[in-house]
Amino acid sequence: MKQNKKQIKPAPPRGMRDHLPAQLRPRLQVVDKMVRIFELYGFQPLETPAMERLEILTGKYGDEGDKLIYKVLKRGDDLKRTLEEVLLLNQGSETGPVGLTDQISNAVSDLGLRYDLTVSLARVVAQYANELPKPFKRYQIASVWRADRPQRGRFREFIQCDVDIVGTDSIVADAEIILLVIDIFQELDFPGFEVLVNHRRLLKALSKACGNTSDQFTNFCTALDKLDKIGRDGVAKDMKERGLETTKLDELWELADQRCYIETKDELNRLFQNIRAFLGGDDESLVQLEELFKLLENLGIPDSIVRFDQALARGLDYYTGPVFEVVGSDPSIGSLCGGGRYDELVGMFSKQSIPAVGTSFGLERIVEVLNDKGLLEAENASVDVEIIDLLNNELGAAFCGRVMKILKHNGISCELGYDRGKKTGKQIKNADKNGIPYVVIIGEDEINQKHVEIDDIIVTAKRLSDGEQKRLGIIEFVNWVKEQ
RNA sequence: GUGAGUGUAGCUCAGUCGGUAGAGCACCAGGUUGUGGCCCUGGUGGCCGUGGGUUCGAGUCCCAUCACUCACCCCA
Numbered sequence: 001m002k003q004n005k006k007q008i009k010p011a012p013p014r015g016m017r018d019h020l021p022a023q024l025r026p027r028l029q030v031v032d033k034m035v036r037i038f039e040l041y042g043f044q045p046l047e048t049p050a051m052e053r054l055e056i057l058t059g060k061y062g063d064e065g066d067k068l069i070y071k072v073l074k075r076g077d078d079l080k081r082t083l084e085e086v087l088l089l090n091q092g093s094e095t096g097p098v099g100l101t102d103q104i105s106n107a108v109s110d111l112g113l114r115y116d117l118t119v120s121l122a123r124v125v126a127q128y129a130n131e132l133p134k135p136f137k138r139y140q141i142a143s144v145w146r147a148d149r150p151q152r153g154r155f156r157e158f159i160q161c162d163v164d165i166v167g168t169d170s171i172v173a174d175a176e177i178i179l180l181v182i183d184i185f186q187e188l189d190f191p192g193f194e195v196l197v198n199h200r201r202l203l204k205a206l207s208k209a210c211g212n213t214s215d216q217f218t219n220f221c222t223a224l225d226k227l228d229k230i231g232r233d234g235v236a237k238d239m240k241e242r243g244l245e246t247t248k249l250d251e252l253w254e255l256a257d258q259r260c261y262i263e264t265k266d267e268l269n270r271l272f273q274n275i276r277a278f279l280g281g282d283d284e285s286l287v288q289l290e291e292l293f294k295l296l297e298n299l300g301i302p303d304s305i306v307r308f309d310q311a312l313a314r315g316l317d318y319y320t321g322p323v324f325e326v327v328g329s330d331p332s333i334g335s336l337c338g339g340g341r342y343d344e345l346v347g348m349f350s351k352q353s354i355p356a357v358g359t360s361f362g363l364e365r366i367v368e369v370l371n372d373k374g375l376l377e378a379e380n381a382s383v384d385v386e387i388i389d390l391l392n393n394e395l396g397a398a399f400c401g402r403v404m405k406i407l408k409h410n411g412i413s414c415e416l417g418y419d420r421g422k423k424t425g426k427q428i429k430n431a432d433k434n435g436i437p438y439v440v441i442i443g444e445d446e447i448n449q450k451h452v453e454i455d456d457i458i459v460t461a462k463r464l465s466d467g468e469q470k471r472l473g474i475i476e477f478v479n480w481v482k483e484q
Numbered sequence: 485g486u487g488a489g490u491g492u493a494g495c496u497c498a499g500u501c502g503g504u505a506g507a508g509c510a511c512c513a514g515g516u517u518g519u520g521g522c523c524c525u526g527g528u529g530g531c532c533g534u535g536g537g538u539u540c541g542a543g544u545c546c547c548a549u550c551a552c553u554c555a556c557c558c559c560a
Binding site for chain 1: 485517518519520521533551552553554555557558559560
């Protein structure tokens with residue numbers, strides 16, 4: 001029997017993780033802090049399904065992004081019919097099924113796991129536009145899935161914490177989101193973070209001014225985004241390979257290499273003037289950024305946290321206005337939070353176009369950094385008190401039952417030891433190993449001292465951290481535990 | 485999707501020139517049947533990732549495959 005049974009590996013799917021209590025507790029603490037701040041800003045919770053219809057998901061994240069969507073196989077007759085159609089298609093094909101892979105995978109699936117929370121929000125807004133408050137401020141904390149190859153800080157299933165404001169094009173909303181982001185990272189005591197800000201349409205203008213056509217815009221962004229990593233020469237080489245215009249790059253570097261914090265106003269003004277000169281005129285995006293920065297400063301953002309970064313691009317296709325990203329001191333883990341304005345996305349699901357701005361926190365990455373820096377406290381998740389019943393009979397159980405009732409009534413968690421009957425030392429040892437701070441020992445001596453009044457129940461209690469042991473009344477014991 | 489590295493006990497890893505497996509930690513039992521942490525003794529536990537090949541003989545050499553890790557790509 002046992003020999004024939006092939007061992008099934010208990011590992012979770014690649015890039016997906018189990019979260020054991022010890023790791024989950026600190027994560028939940030982080031989530032609690034976030035939710036509290038979301039609510040303080042007036043955001044409301046929303047939940048949506050883990051799956052969306054495939055047509056909702058595709059075409060929003062760029063070509064690379066679309067490839068990473070988890071597709072869900074059709075079911076039942078629908079699948080059967082589709083497979084038969086595919087087989088028919090293949091019979092006429094000389095190249096065989098190989099060349100048809102993409103077509104097949106699209107034909108046999110009609111649902112997909114959500115890739116982010118923003119697209120689902122846009123769908124919800126399009127569906128319930130009349131019922132939702134305007135503007136609609138919502139937060140959502142939920143898993144998303146990407147069929148990426150996992151590496152440090154990168155998973156196939158991870159939790160995003162999204163906050164978005166839908167239904168206003170006011171720059172105040174952009175500023176509010178950025179302020180909230182700063183509040184969160186400060187609340188978490190996150191060390192050395194910065195908010196990088198840019199504008200999608202400014203990038204478009206820069207690309208155009210360099211001599212690129214509009215369909216080369218994505219390539220331009222992708223290449224420019226790598227400036228930090230591979231430097232000017234690397235980007236220039238990359239742009240050449242992508243068939244982009246490179247003649248005006250030297251001029252562009254003069255602009256793109258400057259990193260201006262928004263409180264250093266003179267520098268920033270000078271840079272903006274230089275950009276205007278490069279563009280050969282003003283651009284709406286620059287005016288918006290100036291307004292945004294001024295507003296942020298007036299609202300009281302802390303020094304040296306928000307900085308203008310012309311090389312920041314952001315990969316998702318749906319962004320249309322100001323974009324931003326939070327980076328920590330360790331760049332290898334990627335961005336910790338990213339967002340921006342996406343005024344066209346809701347319009348993809350509805351006749352009316354509804355402007356929106358929002359952000360997404362990468363919970364796993366934030367927790368990982370906080371963990372590495374030792375900023376998350378491992379919480380003791382076990383009970384406060386282990387009851388050790390030495391008698392292991394009716395009398396003992398009845399007495400333990402009374403003790404536990406009083407303890408729980410006073411807000412002290414406890415459990416009856418599962419090893420009753422085993423050696424006392426063994427039971428104490430197990431309690432200690434499980435991180436339980438106190439044990440109460442119930443034997444003949446304690447029961448014989450029992451009086452009628454509850455207050456007079458006597459227990460033998462031991463604090464495991466220092467071994468201090470007392471024989472005392474139950475209420476005294478409650479107070480002893482609560483002192484800690 | 486591309487490239488590199490690593491797979492031996494629950495965990496961290498040894499394993500020489502090819503001769504059918506070892507340590508530490510953890511776990512279980514005992515060292516006075518009502519007192520833990522230290523110490524001592526003993527014990528459980530491995531198809532050496534999987535499948536083929538070379539060989540009298542493979543954890544070790546070769547091939548394939550899978551998994552994990554890192555980097556690219558992209559992102560949270």
